[in-house]
Amino acid sequence: MNIFDGLYGYEKLMLLCGFILFVFALAAITVMIVQRRDFKMAMGLIVFAIVLMGFPGIQAVKFSQDTVELDRIRAQPQAPADPAQKQQAERTLASLEQRAADNPQLQAQVSDGYRAIGELDQAYRLAQSVLHEKPSAQVQATLVPVLTAKLNQVQAGAPIAEPAMPAAAASSAMASTTTPPAAPAATATQQREIADIASQLQGTGTPLPAASHAALAKAYVVLGQPQKAQANVEAARRIDPNVKINAAVLRAARTDGHP
Numbered sequence: 001m002n003i004f005d006g007l008y009g010y011e012k013l014m015l016l017c018g019f020i021l022f023v024f025a026l027a028a029i030t031v032m033i034v035q036r037r038d039f040k041m042a043m044g045l046i047v048f049a050i051v052l053m054g055f056p057g058i059q060a061v062k063f064s065q066d067t068v069e070l071d072r073i074r075a076q077p078q079a080p081a082d083p084a085q086k087q088q089a090e091r092t093l094a095s096l097e098q099r100a101a102d103n104p105q106l107q108a109q110v111s112d113g114y115r116a117i118g119e120l121d122q123a124y125r126l127a128q129s130v131l132h133e134k135p136s137a138q139v140q141a142t143l144v145p146v147l148t149a150k151l152n153q154v155q156a157g158a159p160i161a162e163p164a165m166p167a168a169a170a171s172s173a174m175a176s177t178t179t180p181p182a183a184p185a186a187t188a189t190q191q192r193e194i195a196d197i198a199s200q201l202q203g204t205g206t207p208l209p210a211a212s213h214a215a216l217a218k219a220y221v222v223l224g225q226p227q228k229a230q231a232n233v234e235a236a237r238r239i240d241p242n243v244k245i246n247a248a249v250l251r252a253a254r255t256d257g258h259p
Contacts, residue, residue: 003015005060005063006059006064006066006100006103007056007063008099011059015052015060018051018053018054018056019049019053021048021052024045025045025049026046029046063096067096069089069092070092070110070113073092073093074109074112075116076116079117079118089113089117090117090119093110093113093114097110097126104135105142107130108135108139108140108142108143109142111127111142111143111146114126115145115146115150120150123146123149123150124197127146127200128200130143131143131200137204137205137206141206143204144201144204144206144208148209151197151198151201151219152215155215155222160221191222191223194219194222197219198216198223201215201216209240210235210240210243211236213236213243214245216229217253218246220253221249221253226254229252230253230254233253
């Protein structure tokens with residue numbers, strides 16, 4: 001970890017100037033001692049240098065502590081139920097976000113932290129900002145859980161249309177029973193948002209976990225693309241044969257015959 005990580009520009013300057021002044025003052029004191037001269041003024045420079053380095057040093061320590069806390073937040077299996085704990089996590093994440101302006105990897109980790117505490121809107125907002133800069137594959141991989149969670153959130157209420165029946169079967173069904181009304185299609189706004197997030201998720205260029213493929217399967221069903229849905233169902237099952245996929249998604253993706 002770089003000593004300048006997480007420091008603002010003026011804090012880096014203070015730290016650098018303080019260090020240079022400290023070295024200069026030490027050299028001056030050494031010369032004065034050799035020459036048997038009074039070095040009280042040089043001692044004042046030492047104190048001033050320590051003050052200059054002290055403030056950014058404290059901020060660097062706090063930043064280091066916050067990054068450790070960030071790792072703990074991201075590792076949580078579910079969002080904290082205690083409001084006080086969640087507020088503390090939000091403060092930590094907000095502080096790190098402010099200091100991560102020039103660090104895409106840290107921004108992605110903070111975004112994932114927001115996801116971990118259940119703040120998906122904030123998480124996705126930050127993720128979009130990071131993706132806009134076309135970050136490295138490592139950064140994009142960090143954002144996969146965020147995009148997956150956001151995709152699941154957006155499509156949670158989206159209806160899944162049943163696959164069309166063959167004409168003969170449909171005629172027989174109509175003759176024997178009353179066909180229930182078809183489920184309403186997702187709104188254009190929903191579909192557009194789902195399509196955008198699905199595109200971002202698949203565009204990360206990193207191997208996706210089973211949960212992400214399962215989310216994409218539903219997304220493509222909602223978007224009326226059963227072939228892509230089927231491909232993602234199969235990918236999810238290859239990664240994790242026990243992955244849970246909505247039965248309606250399986251039917252719509254024409255994979256209900258799979259074990």
